Amino acid sequence: MMLELEKKDYAVALPLLDQMKINTLFARAVLEGQAAGSVYTDNVQNPRSFYVVHPYGMSLVFGDDGSEDFNRSLRHYITNQSGGRHSPEWLQGDPAGGWAPLIDSIRNSHNTLLDTEGESPALPDKRRIDRQTRVNFTFNREVYLKAKEQFFREDAVIIEMTGELFSAQSGAVIPRYFWRDEEHFLASGIGYTLLWEGENASTAFAAYRTEDQLEIGIESAAAYRGQHFAFSVCSALIDYCLEHGLEPVWGCRLENEASYKLAQKLGFQPSLMIPYYRLAE
Structure with missing residues (x-):
């Protein structure tokens, strides 16, 4: 049993x-x-x-x-x-x-x-029961740095996530689904929010963190997609990883085309694909 x-x-x-x-x-x-x-x-x-x-x-x-x-x-x-x-x-x-x-x-x-x-x-x-594919990636720093020169939005405002932003996040992939509470996130996690004209356009945050790895979670408001905002806010989190000796980690479904393409633009190269099953409800 x-x-x-x-x-x-x-x-x-x-x-x-x-x-x-x-x-x-x-x-x-x-x-x-x-x-x-x-x-x-x-x-x-x-x-x-x-x-x-x-x-x-x-x-x-x-x-x-x-x-x-x-x-x-x-x-x-x-x-x-x-x-x-x-x-x-x-x-x-x-x-x-x-x-x-x-x-x-x-x-x-x-x-x-x-x-x-x-x-x-x-x-x-x-x-x-549906079978799809989960992709693991390996991060390539050189590919990332080259892409950052091309895609990073210098005109956007990116700020570190506060307790207020933690609580205000909405969407499918948000920090409170991955941390016990606001205090726990502020003590052990990290995240960044990209503001555009005062609005929360995109957020990247630590979904999981160990002593040497940090897995990235990303959520963008529908109205702000396709403008390199997700790339830019993820860059802030990747730079944090590089500055603190952490390996940035990305995982997604192969069928999630937007996440799969963004990962590769950020320098994450597919390294392993395994079955991923949506269970019966």
């Missing part, structure tokens, strides 16, 4: 997480207490399999993929048999294990069952 771990025991999952070769910062944020979340395992006394859920709607399964009880519970969870999931959740599996074949098998049988029952034409897409 998938058994919930107590928060005091989250650290037991970190050694296995450290062995993974993909971007796992969102899971680390949960395990280290930066963000709220839930952690499930196969055995609370001798845990070998882990499922980490971030409140933003991202999850990661890793560790031993051979527990039949755990995998049976995982099937129930992924297909939402209890009906308890009412918001999107995106799942990644450690590519070093057998998680992708297992999840693909669950996905195929679940979606085939819906088709067989003849319900699919009338069903909203959220009832199905």
Whole structure:
């Protein structure tokens, strides 16, 4: 079964997480207490399999993929048999294990069952399990610096994020989804907001941060897209990383064309692509 771990025991999952070769910062944020979340395992006394859920709607399964009880519970969870999931959740599996074949098998049988029952034409897409692609990137400083000379908006006003700006942020990707509260963000995070004619046009912030890495979150108001504002405000955060010895990190869905293109313009080069599953609701 998938058994919930107590928060005091989250650290037991970190050694296995450290062995993974993909971007796992969102899971680390949960395990280290930066963000709220839930952690499930196969055995609370001798845990070998882990499922980490971030409140933003991202999850990661890793560790031993051979527990039949755990995998049976995982099937129930992924297909939402209890009906308890009412918001999107995106799942990644450690590519070093057998998680992708297992999840693909669950996905195929679940979606085939819906088709067989003849319900699919009338069903909203959220009832199905969708497979997309998650992209990991490697940052190229030289590419970034060259692009900055071309695209950075010198005429824009960029300010460091304050508590007031933290609380006022709206949109799909905003700091309060990634930090416990305003005080926590101001003490451990960093962000910048680009103002245009007094309006909040674009914001880049630390979605996750470790001693040597910082993953970038970005949100732009619809009216200000396509004007290099996102590039410029991300530049401020990347410059902060470079000044403080942090590796800037970017991750997105391949299908998110705007984020994928912006990443490459900023010097992030695709290095790994793995399956990314939107679970059934």
